[in-house]
Amino acid sequence: MKQFTFPKSKRLVSQRQFKAVLAGKLRVSDGxxxxxxxxxxxxxxxxxxxxxxxCGNAVVRNRLKRLAREAFRQSQGRIPADFDYLLMVSPRWLKKLSKSDAKEAVRQLTLEQVRASFLALVNRVKREA
Incomplete structure (x- = not known):
C-alpha cells in the first residue's frame, strides 16, 4: 500500500499557480x-x-522531473503542508560540464540525492523565514 500519492490536485499545473509561487519571497538554492x-x-x-x-534533451529533462516528483511524493510527511513548492533545476549545474558529462551526471543522480537536496532546501527556507 502506498503511503503517499501524487494526484493532479497536488501538482502546480497552471501558469497562474506557478506565477503565484514565484511571487513569493521564500527562495533558496544549493547549486x-x-x-x-x-x-x-x-x-x-x-x-x-x-x-x-x-538542462539537456528530453530524456535528461524527464528523468530530472521524475526524480523531483518522486522525492516530493516520498517526503510529503516531512514538509509543511500549507505551502506550494516549485523546484527548479539549475542550468548552471549542467552547463559547466560537457554534454556527455552532463548526461552522465544526471544518469548517476539518485532519488536519495534529490530527496536529500529537497529536504535540505525546505529546512533552509524554514530557518530563514
Missing part, C-alpha cells in the same frame, strides 16, 4: 536545485517542477 515556496490555503503541499531546455 543543483532552486526551491521557491509560496503559501497556499488548500491544506496539503503541492509541487511544480521546472526544467529548462538548457
Amino acid at each position: 543543483r536545485f532552486t526551491l521557491v515556496m509560496g503559501e497556499n490555503d488548500c491544506g496539503y503541499p503541492r509541487l511544480g517542477v521546472s526544467v529548462g531546455k538548457s
Whole structure:
C-alpha cells in the first residue's frame, strides 16, 4: 500500500499557480536545485517542477522531473503542508560540464540525492523565514 500519492490536485499545473509561487519571497538554492515556496490555503503541499531546455534533451529533462516528483511524493510527511513548492533545476549545474558529462551526471543522480537536496532546501527556507 502506498503511503503517499501524487494526484493532479497536488501538482502546480497552471501558469497562474506557478506565477503565484514565484511571487513569493521564500527562495533558496544549493547549486543543483532552486526551491521557491509560496503559501497556499488548500491544506496539503503541492509541487511544480521546472526544467529548462538548457538542462539537456528530453530524456535528461524527464528523468530530472521524475526524480523531483518522486522525492516530493516520498517526503510529503516531512514538509509543511500549507505551502506550494516549485523546484527548479539549475542550468548552471549542467552547463559547466560537457554534454556527455552532463548526461552522465544526471544518469548517476539518485532519488536519495534529490530527496536529500529537497529536504535540505525546505529546512533552509524554514530557518530563514
